Each structure stands twice: as structure tokens, then as C-alpha cells.
Amino acid sequence: MTKRIFKYTELIILLTLVGGFTAILLLFYNYFGTLQHRQLKTETAITAEAVENGGLDYLNGLKVDNTRVTWIAADGTVLFDNEADPASMNNHAERPEVEEALKDGYGESTRYSKTLTTAMYYSAKRLDNGSVVRVAESRNTVFAIALGMLLPMIWIFILLMILTWFLSSHTAKQIVEPLNNFDLDNPLENQQYPELTPFLHRIYSQQREISVQKESLDRTEKDFVTVTEHMSECLILLSVDGKILIINKQAMKLLHTDDSCIGRNILFLERRVVFQEALKKAAGGEHSELILDFAGRRFQTDISPIPGDEGNESAGMAVLMFDVTDKENAEQMRREFTANVSHELKTPLHTISGCAELLQTGAVKPDAQKKFVDTIYSQAQRMIALVEDILTISHLDEGAGDMKWEDINLMEVSNKVAAQLQQQAIAKHIALTVSGNACQIRGVPQLVDNIIYNLVDNAIKYNKENGSVNIDIRPGDEGTVLSVSDTGIGIPEKDIPRIFERFYRVDKSHSREIGGTGLGLSIVKHAAQTMQAELDVTSQPGRGTTFKVTFPSGDGGKR
Amino acid sequence: MRHVFEKELNQLNADMISMGALCENAIQTTIVYLRTPEIDRHEDILSSVDQINHKERDIENMCLKLLMQQQPVARDLRTISAALKMVSDLERIGDNADDIAEILTLQNIKAEYLDSIELIDMAKAVDLMLSDAINAFVKRDEELARKVIDEDDVIDDYFNRIKVKLAEEFKDSSKNVDALLDLFMVTKYFERIADHSVNIGRWVVFMITGTLEGNTN
Numbered sequence: 022m023t024k025r026i027f028k029y030t031e032l033i034i035l036l037t038l039v040g041g042f043t044a045i046l047l048l049f050y051n052y053f054g055t056l057q058h059r060q061l062k063t064e065t066a067i068t069a070e071a072v073e074n075g076g077l078d079y080l081n082g083l084k085v086d087n088t089r090v091t092w093i094a095a096d097g098t099v100l101f102d103n104e105a106d107p108a109s110m111n112n113h114a115e116r117p118e119v120e121e122a123l124k125d126g127y128g129e130s131t132r133y134s135k136t137l138t139t140a141m142y143y144s145a146k147r148l149d150n151g152s153v154v155r156v157a158e159s160r161n162t163v164f165a166i167a168l169g170m171l172l173p174m175i176w177i178f179i180l181l182m183i184l185t186w187f188l189s190s191h192t193a194k195q196i197v198e199p200l201n202n203f204d205l206d207n208p209l210e211n212q213q214y215p216e217l218t219p220f221l222h223r224i225y226s227q228q229r230e231i232s233v234q235k236e237s238l239d240r241t242e243k244d245f246v247t248v249t250e251h252m253s254e255c256l257i258l259l260s261v262d263g264k265i266l267i268i269n270k271q272a273m274k275l276l277h278t279d280d281s282c283i284g285r286n287i288l289f290l291e292r293r294v295v296f297q298e299a300l301k302k303a304a305g306g307e308h309s310e311l312i313l314d315f316a317g318r319r320f321q322t323d324i325s326p327i328p329g330d331e332g333n334e335s336a337g338m339a340v341l342m343f344d345v346t347d348k349e350n351a352e353q354m355r356r357e358f359t360a361n362v363s364h365e366l367k368t369p370l371h372t373i374s375g376c377a378e379l380l381q382t383g384a385v386k387p388d389a390q391k392k393f394v395d396t397i398y399s400q401a402q403r404m405i406a407l408v409e410d411i412l413t414i415s416h417l418d419e420g421a422g423d424m425k426w427e428d429i430n431l432m433e434v435s436n437k438v439a440a441q442l443q444q445q446a447i448a449k450h451i452a453l454t455v456s457g458n459a460c461q462i463r464g465v466p467q468l469v470d471n472i473i474y475n476l477v478d479n480a481i482k483y484n485k486e487n488g489s490v491n492i493d494i495r496p497g498d499e500g501t502v503l504s505v506s507d508t509g510i511g512i513p514e515k516d517i518p519r520i521f522e523r524f525y526r527v528d529k530s531h532s533r534e535i536g537g538t539g540l541g542l543s544i545v546k547h548a549a550q551t552m553q554a555e556l557d558v559t560s561q562p563g564r565g566t567t568f569k570v571t572f573p574s575g576d577g578g579k580r
Numbered sequence: 581m582r583h584v585f586e587k588e589l590n591q592l593n594a595d596m597i598s599m600g601a602l603c604e605n606a607i608q609t610t611i612v613y614l615r616t617p618e619i620d621r622h623e624d625i626l627s628s629v630d631q632i633n634h635k636e637r638d639i640e641n642m643c644l645k646l647l648m649q650q651q652p653v654a655r656d657l658r659t660i661s662a663a664l665k666m667v668s669d670l671e672r673i674g675d676n677a678d679d680i681a682e683i684l685t686l687q688n689i690k691a692e693y694l695d696s697i698e699l700i701d702m703a704k705a706v707d708l709m710l711s712d713a714i715n716a717f718v719k720r721d722e723e724l725a726r727k728v729i730d731e732d733d734v735i736d737d738y739f740n741r742i743k744v745k746l747a748e749e750f751k752d753s754s755k756n757v758d759a760l761l762d763l764f765m766v767t768k769y770f771e772r773i774a775d776h777s778v779n780i781g782r783w784v785v786f787m788i789t790g791t792l793e794g795n796t797n
Contacts, residue, residue, distance in 0.1 A: 263594065286594040289718050292601035294628075 026196075027189040034181050042174060050163050058129075061144045061158055064088070065127075069146040069154040077101060088158055093119055095151035113155075118143040122153045138165035255320075255342040258327075261304050261335055263287050275315055275342065287340070299324045303338040312345070321345045354523075361524040365407055365539065369400035376400075403538075410540040413471060414523070417547040424465040424551070431469070431503060431572075432459040435492045438473045442481060450487045453477070457494035460501040462572040468548040473503070475541040476568050480507035482537060483566075499555070500574040504567055511562035520558070521546040545570075585650050589659065592642055596663055599635040600714035602628055603670050606677040607710060607773065610684075611703045614766065617684050617691060625681040632674035639667045658790055662783040666717070669776040669783075673710065676769045676776075683766055688759040697745050699767060702738035706774045709735070713780040722788045728781035729793075735774035742767045 068090060071079050080092060080101045092101040097114025099107040113119050121128025122145035130143045140162050145155040161169070199213040208221040208228070249256050255272035259265060263286045273279060276290040288297070291313075299309040303324045313322050320342045329336035376393040379385050385393055435455050446453040462469075473492070480490040488508040495502060512520060516527045524539040545568075549556045553573055560566040606628040613621040643664045646652065652660055683689070694700055709731050716725035746764050749755050786792045 262591075286590060286597070288594045288597040288601070292597045292604075292714075292718075294601050294605040297598060297601060 026193040027186060030185045030189045031182065034185055035178070038174070038178060038181070042170070046163060046167060046170075050166065054160075057142065057158065057160060061142055061156060062129075065144040065146050065154065065156045068156055069148055072154045073148050088156060091155040091157070093145075093153045093155060095123065095153070100152065116143070116145075116155075118145040118155060119153050121145070122147045122155075123151075133162065138162060138168070253343065255340075257287065257340040257342075259287055259300070259338040259340065261337055263300060263304075263338075265290075266337065272340075272342065275320070296322070296324075300338065304335060306335050313342070318344055318346045319349060358523050361539075362411060365524065366404065369404045369407075372400045373397050373404075407538045407540075410538045410544060413544055414540055414547060417468075417544065417551060424468070426463055427466055429462050429464050429466055429469055430459055431462055431494045431501060432457070434466070434469055435473055435494060435503070438470065438477055439492065441474070442477055445478075446481050446490065449481060449484060451481055451484050452489040453481070453492075454489070455492045455494075457492075458496070460494050460496055462501050462574075464552045464554075464572060465548075468552060472545050472548050472554075472570060473505070475545050476505040476570075478537075479541055480505050480509065480566070483507070484509040488565075496574075497571060499571055501572045502569055503572065504569045506565060506567040508565040511564055511566055512558070512560040513562050514560075517558055517560065521556075585646070585652075585656075588642070588646055588650075589656065592639065592646070592660070592663060595635060595639050595642070596666065597714065597718055599632060599639065599667065599670050600710075600717065602632045602635065603673045603677075604707070604711055604714065606632065606674055607703075607707050610677045610680050611700070611707060613681060613684050614689075614703060615691060615694070615700060617687065617689050620685065622681045622685045625677055629674045629678045632671060636667045636671040639663060643667075658787050662787040666780050666783045669779045673773050673776045676773050680766050680769045683762050683769075686758075686762060688756065688762045689766070690759065693756075693759055693763060696749070697742050697763065697767075698738055699742060699763065699770075702735065702742065702767065703770050705731070705735060705738065706770050706777070709774055709777045710780075713777045713784065716781060716784045717787075720784070720788055722785055725781040725784040725788075729778050729785070732774060732778045735771060739767060739771045 072092060077092070077100070080090065080103070083090060083103060085103065090101070090103050091099060091113070093113045094100050097112040097119065099110040099113055101107055102110060114123070116130070118128040118130040121130070126147045128143075128145045132141050132143070134140070138161065139159050141157050141159050143155055143157045145153050147153050199211075203211050205224065206228075208224040211217070211221060249267070249269040252269065253271065255275050256267070256269045257265060257272050258267040265283050265285060265287055268276075268278075268283060273282070276282075278290055282290060287300070293313065295311055296313065299311055299322070302309050303326045306326045306328070308323070308325045310321065310323050313320050323341045325339050325341075326335045327337045327339055373396075376397045380390065380393055432455070439453050439455050443453060477490060477492065484490065484507050490505065490507045493502075493504045493506070512527055519525050520527065521542050523543045526539055546556060549570055555569075555571040557569040557571070558566065559569075606625055609621055609624050609628065613619075613625070643660050646660050647657075650656075709728055712724055712731075713728045715721065716728060743764070746760050746767075749760055750757070782793060
């Protein structure tokens with residue numbers, strides 16, 4: 022702005038200076054030229070008069086500077102000249118002014134010097150005797166005057182330039198300063214230039230529009246980020262050529278990256294060929310699902326095309342990944358459970374069916390029949406127990422939603438269970454005792470019963486002859502502790518983590534003799550979990566095992 | 581102009597990674613084939629190798645185009661020239677995988693022969709090396725690239741041990757000589773793959789630092 026103002030001012034000054042100078046020069050030159058002419062004519066007339074009267078004497082006495090006076094005879098011979106020797110001068114009859122004077126009585130002419138810097142004005146008058154008096158004056162030409170004035174003009178110009186520079190920078194500042202100080206955040210408050218008001222109004226309305234749009238965009242983005250950041254799945258949105266547009270925190274964690282990956286190709290993070298092929302399919306508009314392994318955990322990866330506005334054209338791809346390791350494991354467990362259940366149910370059925378067949382064909386002697394009937398009965402009992410256990414466990418699997426929580430006296434329940442199992446204990450010569458204090462807990466009676474029954478049942482089954490089983494109940498730091506200890510065969514350390522698995526047997530070869538369903542401890546674990554009780558096992562092979570169940574005190578168990 | 585160039589460079593990088601992944605896949609399939617030679621996987625490996633060769637041509641053309649049209653300097657020039665060299669190493673890795681698969685199709689090697697030698701361990705180490713080399717390229721990780729270069733000695737040790745072991749088994753006349761020869765060839769090809777991985781590591785270091793160390797042939 023300042024530069025522009027300055028440039029134009031300079032130009033104007035230059036034009037004014039040159040134009041004005043030229044015009045004045047020409048005007049004055051003409052005026053003074055006319056004036057000089059007139060004077061010269063008068064001087065010639067006076068000189069002619071004087072020469073007429075005084076002749077050569079007058080001329081010899083003449084003392085003038087700057088003016089040349091020449092007396093020329095009628096034939097052109099120079100009779101006198103005040104600046105040169107007349108003898109050396111050639112005939113002047115041919116000179117235009119002399120020629121004219123000889124002819125008309127008066128003549129004039131102008132001749133320029135070789136350098137064009139000076140001009141000579143000649144004026145000639147014929148005397149009565151026919152001779153001619155010529156007066157000449159020199160004068161600078163316009164060109165010479167202009168040349169002479171050039172230097173002062175340049176000085177004036179430079180001075181003006183400096184002055185203009187100051188003035189224009191000042192002016193420019195005055196114009197620009199309010200513009201620079203414009204508060205564009207509040208455009209309507211600037212009133213310095215009424216000419217700008219329409220623009221300011223426009224700016225104001227656009228600003229408002231932008232801020233409204235930005236706000237709504239921010240809100241949308243915030244909602245989006247909140248949703249994507251808090252979802253447990255990994256989400257990545259890709260452009261058609263595989264560039265990452267959006268990636269949520271879970272995905273960044275899974276792929277060991279950070280924000281810097283946005284805008285890069287997804288291949289920088291995951292390049293497995295199966296993944297690449299799925300991406301290619303998605304770019305072509307086809308959905309695909311695959312399972313990818315990430316550090317031992319399995320992730321189901323769904324890659325879907327995002328259709329664009331124009332219909333078929335794909336706008337990008339969405340990659341959704343979620344951990345299915347637990348799901349797959351659970352599925353695996355369920356499959357195994359089903360297989361185990363079928364196997365466990367089939368075994369007694371085979372026995373029953375075999376015995377029944379033998380009895381049906383009459384191949385069994387009457388005195389041996391009772392043995393077969395007993396076997397059928399005991400195997401049927403075993404199946405009933407098994408089915409009951411399976412029902413219990415599937416009930417537990419479904420959750421404790423419909424179970425009734427009550428205040429339970431652990432001692433009462435333990436005594437009841439001990440009474441139930443006393444017969445079994447006596448058969449193996451095992452001393453079954455209950456010790457401790459009467460403690461109240463809050464829980465599901467049926468589950469507590471299940472826990473104690475199964476633990477004591479196991480303690481008797483896996484005990485030695487003449488062994489002992491003790492149920493102990495006492496309050497602990499974190500709740501009421503129920504422990505069932507036996508003097509049985511114990512559990513090898515490597516098997517302890519697995520004893521709660523369904524159908525897991527430490528000693529697979531003797532399971533038939535001992536009986537049981539293989540689901541007891543699994544039921545205990547599930548029941549304890551349902552009531553948020555802690556389960557703890559300590560065992561010394563050959564010496565015995567202690568199971569400890571810590572029921573949370575007070576209402577802690579019930580949410 | 582720069583914007584276009586940058587886009588093309590990104591595409592080049594993505595193509596390189598894609599080619600690397602194909603090589604990894606080929607090696608992994610080869611290892612599976614080696615462990616269960618009774619199931620023919622030659623077709624799978626062949627199709628991988630086909631794709632690898634295709635990618636090599638694409639990348640080469642792209643590099644040459646970039647070199648001529650963009651006349652890159654400094655880092656960009658290093659990236660493109662390193663890419664040109666790396667694709668030929670990757671292509672060789674694909675060829676070696678194919679060579680191993682061809683030997684396995686002869687059906688001389690039985691899974692039980694692998695018990696006495698460390699071939700599977702060596703193959704796994706080579707696979708890891710290639711993955712690391714490609715990861716070093718992806719992440720521009722000089723340290724990882726140097727680790728790959730150092731890993732070469734481990735592979736050479738494997739190779740020598742297996743060679744000694746096979747030489748011993750040659751003396752035992754009851755052994756199948758064809759199988760032993762084939763096993764030796766397979767071992768040698770894995771060793772070659774390791775060498776190519778080392779080359780890739782060297783080119784990654786060159787790409788990052790601008791100095792090429794060692795002999796890459």
C-alpha cells in the first residue's frame with residue numbers, strides 16, 4: 022500500500038515538473054524572444070540614425086558589449102565591425118538580412134551556431150546613401166536554456182522525492198493503520214471507513230455461518246469419537262486405496278501404533294496376504310470375514326466396503342476387529358463337554374443294556390440274577406446322579422438370576438450334610454466330624470448345600486481306610502471360612518489347576534471304582550463363583566487335601 | 581508436483597510391503613509343506629511366486645518412471661534405488677521358495693527325517709529374519725535392520741550343523757540317499773533366503789543412513 026501510494030505520487034510529481042517546466046520555458050522564451058526582437062529593431066533604427074549623422078566616427082566611438090554592430094557598403098563590402106577587422110571579413114551582400122535591407126530598407130534573419138546552443142539575431146537597415154547598418158545580438162536557444170536548467174531541476178526533483186517519501190509514507194500509514202487495526206472478530210465495531218461497511222457486514226454474517234457449522238461439526242465429531250473410543254472393538258476406516266482415515270484407540274493398541282499412522286497405507290501396520298486379499302475384495306465391493314492372530318489372541322476381522330453416494334462406487338472400507346479367543350475357547354469347551362456328557366451317559370447305558378439283554382434271553386441262572394439286577398440299579402442310579410449334576414451345572418451356567426438369597430446358618434447345613442453322608446463314611450471307616458462356630462452367611466441355600474455336599478463327598482471318596490474328614494467353620498478376615506480337610510490321597514500339584522474342569526479326573530483308571538460324575542468340583546467352583554465366594558485348595562499328595570471356601574461377610578455376597 | 585511425487589512414493593512403499601508380505605507368505609507355506617510333505621502345496625507356492633514376479637515388474641517400472649520423471653535427489657533417490665535393489669532380493673526369495681517346493685514335490689523327504697536335524701528351527705529363524713527385514717523397511721528401523729544383518733551368523737551356524745549331521749547320515753547306508761541330498765538342497769535354499777534377507781537389511785540401512793555396508797551380492 023505504502024509503496025503504491027509512493028509510486029503514484031512520484032509519478033505525478035515527475036509529470037508535473039516536466040510538463041510545467043516545458044510549458045513555462047516555451048512561453049517565456051517566446052515572450053522574451055519577441056521583446057528582444059523589438060528592442061533589436063529599435064537599436065538598429067537608432068544606430069542607423071546615428072551612423073547617418075556621425076558616420077565612421079560615431080561607430081569608432083561606440084562602446085557596447087554583447088551587441089555586434091556592422092556597417093556594410095551598398096556593394097556588400099564591410100566598412101566597420103566592432104568585433105572583427107573589417108578587412109578580413111568577406112562580402113556581406115549575400116547575407117539574407119543585408120540582402121533584404123538593400124531591397125526593402127529593412128531586413129532580419131536568425132542563424133544558429135553549430136552547437137545549436139546559441140542563436141544570432143540580425144537586424145539590418147539601409148541608410149540614405151545605400152549602405153547598410155547591421156546590429157546583431159546573440160541569444161541562448163531553448164535547448165541551451167533547458168540544458169542549463171537540468172541540474173537545478175534534478176536537485177529540485179530529488180528534494181521533492183524525499184519530501185514525497187515522507188509525506189506519502191505518512192499518508193499511507195494513516196490510511197492503512199485503521200485497516201491493520203481492524204478487529205475482524207467483531208467486524209461490525211469498525212466504523213473508520215463507511216465505504217467498507219458492506220464488506221464488514223458480509224464478513225460478519227459469514228463468520229456466524231462458519232461458527233455455527235463448526236460447532237455442529239465439532240459436536241458430530243465428538244459424538245463419533247466418544248462412540249469409537251469407547252467401543253471394545255477395533256475400528257479402522259480406510260479410503261479405497263487403503264489409506265487410514267480413522268482409527269480408534271483399541272485398533273492403535275492392537276497394531277502398536279499412534280496417531281501418526283493416519284494418512285498412511287494400512288499395509289504399514291498389517292500386511293498379511295489374507296488381509297490384503299480381503300482388502301482387495303472390499304475395494305471391489307465384497308464383504309469378507311477372517312480370523313487373524315495377534316500375539317496369540319485370535320481376532321475376528323470383518324472388512325466391509327462402504328458404498329459411496331453414487332451407488333456402486335465404493336467410498337472406502339471399514340475394518341472391524343474383535344477378540345474371539347474367549348468365545349472360541351468357550352465353544353471348544355462346550356463341544357468337549359457335549360462329547361464328555363455323551364460318553365459318560367453312554368457307559369452306564371451300555372452296562373444296563375448288556376445286563377438287561379442277558380436277563381431277557383434267560384442266559385442268567387436264577388441265583389445270579391440278583392447280581393445283574395443290582396448292577397442295572399447301580400448304573401441307573403449313576404445316570405440319575407449324572408443327569409442331576411448336569412442339570413445343576415447348566416442351571417449355574419445360565420446364571421443366578423432366579424435364585425433366592427437367604428440367611429443361612431453354615432453349621433446347620435454342614436451338620437445336615439454330615440448326617441447324609443455318615444453312612445458312606447462309616448462304610449469306609451472314616452471319621453466325619455464338624456467343628457467351629459455357628460456362622461451366618463447370606464447365600465443361596467441350594468448352592469451352599471451343593472458346595473458342602475460335593476466337597477465332603479469327594480473327601481470321603483478319595484480318602485484312605487480309617488481316615489478322617491473334618492468340616493470346619495469359623496469367621497476369617499475377609500468373611501466366613503468353610504474348610505473341608507481330609508487325610509486322603511491328595512492331588513498332585515500339576516493337576517490342581519485342572520481339577521475344576523468338567524469331567525477332569527486326576528486318576529482316570531480308577532474313576533469307575535470310585536464312582537462320581539466328574540462334575541462335583543466343577544459345580545463347587547460354579548456355585549462359589551455365583552455367590553462371589555473365594556475357593557482355595559492346598560494339597561499334599563499322600564497326606565490329604567484341604568478345600569477352603571471364603572464366603573464374603575455381611576451383604577457383600579448379594580448385589 | 582511434489583504432491584504427486586509424494587503420492588507415488590507412498591504407493592511404492594505400499595507395493596514394497598505388499599511384495600514383502602507375499603514373500604513371507606510363500607516362506608510360511610513352504611515351512612508348512614516341509615512339515616507335512618504328504619499334502620501337496622506346490623500350487624499355492626507357485627501362485628505366490630507368480631504374484632511376486634508380477635509385483636517385481638510393477639515396482640521396477642514404477643521406480644524407473646519415478647527416476648526419469650521426478651529426477652529425485654538425496655533421501656528420495658536413496659529410497660527408490662534401494663527399492664530397486666530390494667525387489668530383486670525379494671524376487672529371489674520367491675524363487676528359492678519355489679525351488680524348495682519343487683524338491684518337496686519329489687516326495688523323497690518324509691516328515692520323520694526332520695526329527696534328527698534342526699531344519700525346521702532354521703526355517704523358522706529364516707522366516708523371522710525376513711519378517712524383521714520387512715518390518716525394518718516398514719518402520720525405517722535401522723536397529724532392527726542391523727539385527728537382521730547380524731542374524732546371518734546364526735543361520736550360517738545352523739547350516740553348518742545340519743551339513744555335518746547330514747554328512748554323518750550319509751555314512752549310514754540304511755538311510756535314503758535321495759532324501760538326504762534333497763534335505764541338503766532345502767537347507768541350502770533356506771540359507772540363500774537368509775542371505776537375501778540380510779541384503780534387504782543392508783539396503784534398509786542404506787536408505788536410512790546413505791552408506792552401504794558389506795557386500796550385498
